Amino acid sequence: MFCLSLLEHTFRLPAELVALPLPQSIRGELEKLFLDKVIPNLGLCISVYDIRSIEGGLIWPGEGSPTYKVTFRLVMFRPFMGEILVGNVKRLDKDGLQVSLGFFEDVHIPANLFPQPSRFMEDGTWEWDWDGNEQYIYHFEKIRFRVHTVEYPTIPIDQKANAKPFAPMEIIGTIHDDGLGPVSWWED
């Protein structure tokens, strides 16, 4: 689910932070720049793990504070394809499920990746007909799913007024196999 990414970034330290100890102010700036943001193909940045090197410190002409080149590692949330994750069902509709992981909410399980035959009931739950036994998916239930794809859509230039809010990172999950789906389905 999590991995480290090594990055290098050159940036100017704001003048008001120059008085603080250098590692602390650099870390603060890196957190402001990267924390809780999605980097395409690298995932969601959870935290700054460590700072490998700080170089530079020159003040360029026309600027009032030093510029540093910093090499550092970030803890990234980037599940691999085929990984099993556990989350809570956040929303059910006729197109499928939306699952929340607390810190990450854009997980969708489309209806075509459900075990078949399933159907959406009027009371807002999903029903799976397993050889005559009906199994249900309810709201807020703990659900185990496999990552099908991780997509990083590009930012739309125009967005309709009532369109879904843009999500820079989306996980499409599947519950089509044995052992996947609500955890309560598979407990003895």
Next chain:
Amino acid sequence: MHTYYFRDEQKALVMFRCTTISYAYARIEANAGNLTNFEVLDFLRSRGATKLGSAAPSECKVFDYLEQTAAANQSRESIAEFLKRSEKYDLTKAEKLQTINLRPTTPVAVYVIIEECGQRFDDEQVSEFAEMVEEVLPGPPANSGAMEVDQPSQ
């Protein structure tokens, strides 16, 4: 608005919710190592995620999620013991990582994690593995039934 002087750096888009900010930064190594949930939890604990105000809200959300999983009660010793005992099964790195993160204690859960489980192991070996996992890796906290989810406003 900062001006950056960049040479040979890869320009990329860093997106935050609905705002886009463009930075110029270089990625040296996209994958510098996988982390188990336990390692991330340990790291967040050392950053002070248990106390309010020491860590960022996003770090606290990840901390709250991980505290509900099996990682909350794990230790380096239990993970080292598991790695030693699982050597004979010849698992891939991804399978070992997922086993540590998810702690499968039933054959069904083991089948989900291990690829081509039916071809590589017979039923007895799968049950043996599930029992070993239950014995070596500590269980998740008792109240992990329902994780906190923001109620949707409807």
